[in-house]
Amino acid sequence: MAWHALEFTGFLHFTVNTFTDKEWGYGDEEPSLFHPEAFDADALLAPLAQAGMRAVILTCKHHDGFCLWPTKTTDHSIFHSPWRGGKGDMVREISQAAARRKMKFGVYLSPWDRNNAAYGSAEYIKIYRAQLSELLTNYGPIFEVWHDGANGGDGFYGGAREKRTIDKNTYYDWPRTWEMIRAMQPDAVVFSDVGPDVRWVGNERGIAGDPCWATFDPVGEKGGPASPGNVDTKESGTGQRHASHWLPAECDVSIRPGWFWHAAENARVKKPSQLASLYYQSVGRGATFLLNVPPNRQGLVGVEDAASLRAFGAYLNATFAQNLAAKAKTDSSHVRGNDKQFGPAHLLDGRADTYWATDDSVTDATVTFDLGRPVKFNLIRLREAIQFGQRVDGFTIQRWQNDAWEPLAKATGIGPRRILKLDSPVIASRLRLSIDRASASPALTEFAVFSEAALA
Ligand code: FUL
Numbered sequence: 001m002a003w004h005a006l007e008f009t010g011f012l013h014f015t016v017n018t019f020t021d022k023e024w025g026y027g028d029e030e031p032s033l034f035h036p037e038a039f040d041a042d043a044l045l046a047p048l049a050q051a052g053m054r055a056v057i058l059t060c061k062h063h064d065g066f067c068l069w070p071t072k073t074t075d076h077s078i079f080h081s082p083w084r085g086g087k088g089d090m091v092r093e094i095s096q097a098a099a100r101r102k103m104k105f106g107v108y109l110s111p112w113d114r115n116n117a118a119y120g121s122a123e124y125i126k127i128y129r130a131q132l133s134e135l136l137t138n139y140g141p142i143f144e145v146w147h148d149g150a151n152g153g154d155g156f157y158g159g160a161r162e163k164r165t166i167d168k169n170t171y172y173d174w175p176r177t178w179e180m181i182r183a184m185q186p187d188a189v190v191f192s193d194v195g196p197d198v199r200w201v202g203n204e205r206g207i208a209g210d211p212c213w214a215t216f217d218p219v220g221e222k223g224g225p226a227s228p229g230n231v232d233t234k235e236s237g238t239g240q241r242h243a244s245h246w247l248p249a250e251c252d253v254s255i256r257p258g259w260f261w262h263a264a265e266n267a268r269v270k271k272p273s274q275l276a277s278l279y280y281q282s283v284g285r286g287a288t289f290l291l292n293v294p295p296n297r298q299g300l301v302g303v304e305d306a307a308s309l310r311a312f313g314a315y316l317n318a319t320f321a322q323n324l325a326a327k328a329k330t331d332s333s334h335v336r337g338n339d340k341q342f343g344p345a346h347l348l349d350g351r352a353d354t355y356w357a358t359d360d361s362v363t364d365a366t367v368t369f370d371l372g373r374p375v376k377f378n379l380i381r382l383r384e385a386i387q388f389g390q391r392v393d394g395f396t397i398q399r400w401q402n403d404a405w406e407p408l409a410k411a412t413g414i415g416p417r418r419i420l421k422l423d424s425p426v427i428a429s430r431l432r433l434s435i436d437r438a439s440a441s442p443a444l445t446e447f448a449v450f451s452e453a454a455l456a
Helices: 001-005 039-049 091-100 122-137 174-184 263-268 272-283 303-319
Strands: 008-012 057-060 104-109 144-146 189-191 198-200 248-254 287-293 329-332 365-384 393-400 406-411 417-438 443-450
Touching: 008 039, 008 104, 008 248, 039 091, 039 303, 057 091, 057 122, 057 144, 091 104, 122 174, 122 287, 174 189, 198 329, 248 272, 272 287, 272 303, 272 417, 406 417
Parallel strands: 008 057, 008 287, 057 104, 104 144, 144 189, 189 198, 198 248, 248 287
Antiparallel strands: 329 365, 365 417, 365 443, 393 406, 393 417
């Protein structure tokens, strides 16, 4: 529930690649390359917080194996870099700066390690787990542990310069690693292609399926068991209605073409309007938007990225500042046990812990909203009380116009969040939400309408 409430989170891709202009380092890079002269964790996180991100995930180790903290498990770390005279700990500085901003902190630890001579053997799994345990025990609460599924085969591997392939289903023995995470950070969610808590949405464009069901039962590329790096992504975007796992989607995408900072891509930073479009296609479909903002060689957010984030943050604040239906009078066809505790006014109270609900036997119901004055809007936001699961299968929003109800929007699922954007703004003084179909009696926490702010 806490993870769902984050909605918009940041990703930081930072390693020797930033200095070598690569996306995937070989692991043979000299640690001396890593010298972000102006690195300042507070300054780095400022533009992310300003944009509205409530959490940040750091690539503590990418495929090149270079560790951003002084790990005991390998020499390939910032300990041997000139940064802070080899005495620095970037994981510490960023996690502490995040805590100061009340942003949650998460870790990305690449399973594939092209530096480590032991990669491919059982020994490496011990090293990987030791790295994870350093990260999970020394840096305070971790909200998310991120395992990507990449494995390109060839690498430096401690000088061997050979191709090493592993069996994605068995090599890492993920269930044991996940148990370890549970024991060390019981409040963390674990992300991968297959969860076990949060699923990859199946693309790196930041776009969830429409609808995007929170339930999903992953299978391997060729059928059979799935694991990180081996999942049939055909339905990762949409999820599957009535699958057995609550495995909501996370949409990872970079603000730039690459995951790492490259000077040549400074002119290709996504514009605020592109970020807004991604927001509606991720957050608006109930998924989490994980936007990568790679630090530059100074160790800071580039001016282009910062400008885009600033404008996007201002747009979000202005757009969603106030539910324009907040003061409406509500009336509903059904209220659970005719008890006010479950009345429709809870749709407007701005609280996540109260909800409107019907009796168990009811699966279609309506709520009308008398706004008392004409209100102009183009966005409608709904949320289900997902502690009871995702129940709604179809709903319609109508406005009272010329003595009749006129449909404005129609969609299937709602889930943790659903934002519908109308083709153009409409004016209405009475609105009606019809739950047309549901797999169990509906329970919703929010009905809101907004008028989109102008975008730079
Ligand atoms: C992938 C990696 O190969 C990319 O470099 C990036 O880190 C992305 C988020 O995950 O698996």
